[in-house]
Amino acid sequence: MNAPAPYTWPYVDKPLRQAVDRQLDRSLSDRDGSGVIGEFEREFARFVGSRHAIAYSSGTSALHAMCVAAGLGEGDEVIAPAYTFFATATPFAYEGVKVVFADADGWGNLDPAALPGLLTGRTRAVIVTHMWGNPCDLTAIAAFCRANDLLLLEDCSHAHFAAWGGQRVGTFGAMAVFSTNQKAITTGEGGLLVTDHDPFRELALLHGHYNKRSFKEISPDAPYYRYALTGMGLKSRMTTLSAAIGLDQLAKADDIERRRRAVLGQFAAVLDGNPVVSLANVDPERGANGLYVLGLRFHPEAATLSAAEFTDRLVQHGTEFDMPGSTSVIANEPLFHRPDRKMPWTTAPDVEPADYPGAQRFIGSFIKAPLFGYPGDEQAVTHHLDTLVAASKDVAR
Numbered sequence: 352m353n354a355p356a357p358y359t360w361p362y363v364d365k366p367l368r369q370a371v372d373r374q375l376d377r378s379l380s381d382r383d384g385s386g387v388i389g390e391f392e393r394e395f396a397r398f399v400g401s402r403h404a405i406a407y408s409s410g411t412s413a414l415h416a417m418c419v420a421a422g423l424g425e426g427d428e429v430i431a432p433a434y435t436f437f438a439t440a441t442p443f444a445y446e447g448v449k450v451v452f453a454d455a456d457g458w459g460n461l462d463p464a465a466l467p468g469l470l471t472g473r474t475r476a477v478i479v480t481h482m483w484g485n486p487c488d489l490t491a492i493a494a495f496c497r498a499n500d501l502l503l504l505e506d507c508s509h510a511h512f513a514a515w516g517g518q519r520v521g522t523f524g525a526m527a528v529f530s531t532n533q534k535a536i537t538t539g540e541g542g543l544l545v546t547d548h549d550p551f552r553e554l555a556l557l558h559g560h561y562n563k564r565s566f567k568e569i570s571p572d573a574p575y576y577r578y579a580l581t582g583m584g585l586k587s588r589m590t591t592l593s594a595a596i597g598l599d600q601l602a603k604a605d606d607i608e609r610r611r612r613a614v615l616g617q618f619a620a621v622l623d624g625n626p627v628v629s630l631a632n633v634d635p636e637r638g639a640n641g642l643y644v645l646g647l648r649f650h651p652e653a654a655t656l657s658a659a660e661f662t663d664r665l666v667q668h669g670t671e672f673d674m675p676g677s678t679s680v681i682a683n684e685p686l687f688h689r690p691d692r693k694m695p696w697t698t699a700p701d702v703e704p705a706d707y708p709g710a711q712r713f714i715g716s717f718i719k720a721p722l723f724g725y726p727g728d729e730q731a732v733t734h735h736l737d738t739l740v741a742a743s744k745d746v747a748r
């Protein structure tokens with residue numbers, strides 16, 4: 352089998368080039384929401400089904416804004432997934448919030464069963480990540496947050512097209528963040544915070560947007576309007592070129608979704624009944640996958656080798672399967688265990704590693720590949736499918 356060309360992202364067509372070209376003539380820096388930044392934010396809010404969206408230079412900076420807008424700081428605790436990309440939780444640690452970690456369920460998502468045991472008098476919020484596009488059990492998690500008067504925050508970076516019980520993720524809690532770097536909807540680098548709540552929107556604007564915008568868009572009666580000139584001290588706006596790319600991508604969202612769901616459907620059909628690997632997607636009756644990656648679950652009991660060895664074998668045949676490394680258990684990292692947020696790295700605390708068996712089980716069996724679906728990806732899809740089927744046959748017990 353000949354290896355296909357490597358997956359490239361995003362698909363750069365003529366309309367995308369023209370969008371960037373037009374923006375070069377229009378503006379390279381918007382100070383308020385009157386230009387492409389505002390247009391992109393409005394379209395993104397519509398895409399998610401939220402009242403407001405605010406654009407940032409990265410998902411990480413949007414998460415930071417979310418932490419500050421939620422009013423969380425030293426003395427507060429947030430419950431976060433032990434298994435996620437680090438930026439779900441690092442902005443909280445940066446602000447001195449104690450991050451308390453919950454183990455993962457069978458999808459690598461925060462396990463709602465872990466929540467009651469982690470609740471203290473200082474818990475203010477729960478943040479979830481819809482890992483690899485699979486929506487969390489938002490019914491159980493939202494009920495827990497309501498019952499305990501906690502803010503529910505969502506990291507939807509993997510889950511741009513995901514829904515739970517027919518409702519789009521990003522609309523279940525107080526605020527949500529979507530990273531838009533190498534994601535289903537991309538801006539190159541970037542991120543958005545979405546919310547239905549006006550005060551959260553205004554507080555998020557103070558965190559990273561320009562004062563001209565704050566003066567215009569924050570209600571003069573709000574107690575925090577006094578901060579409009581300086582904001583909260585940082586600047587983390589999205590560039591206009593990123594917003595122009597994002598608008599182009601949103602105009603193609605239906606097409607991106609249709610193509611990616613079709614690829615998932617192809618894998619589902621071919622893997623049906625395969626004892627070695629199955630598609631790692633939540634039951635479509637419960638939730639829709641967010642279309643970030645192609646996620647597979649390896650079944651070691653049905654195979655003669657381990658998930659890592661199986662993945663190596665797939666890679667040797669020119670595929671892009673891998674077992675994620677940069678996303679892992681973050682709970683034992685020293686950043687989350689400093690008694691004082693200003694403590695220098697040189698005196699990083701020794702951390703007695705805690706065990707997260709749910710997360711480890713998921714990590715040990717999860718294999719992913721790019722979720723192909725751009726025009727021209729057909730050969731790559733066929734090659735990945737054929738390799739998977741042949742390798743599964745070779746290693747089946």
Ligand SMILES: Cc1ncc(COP(=O)(O)O)c(C=O)c1O
Nearest residue numbers: 409410411436438439508530532
């Ligand atoms: C789950 C999750 N949260 C947050 C981020 C951070 O986003 P960014 O890289 O845009 O800062 C990422 C990045 O990939 C992510 O995967």
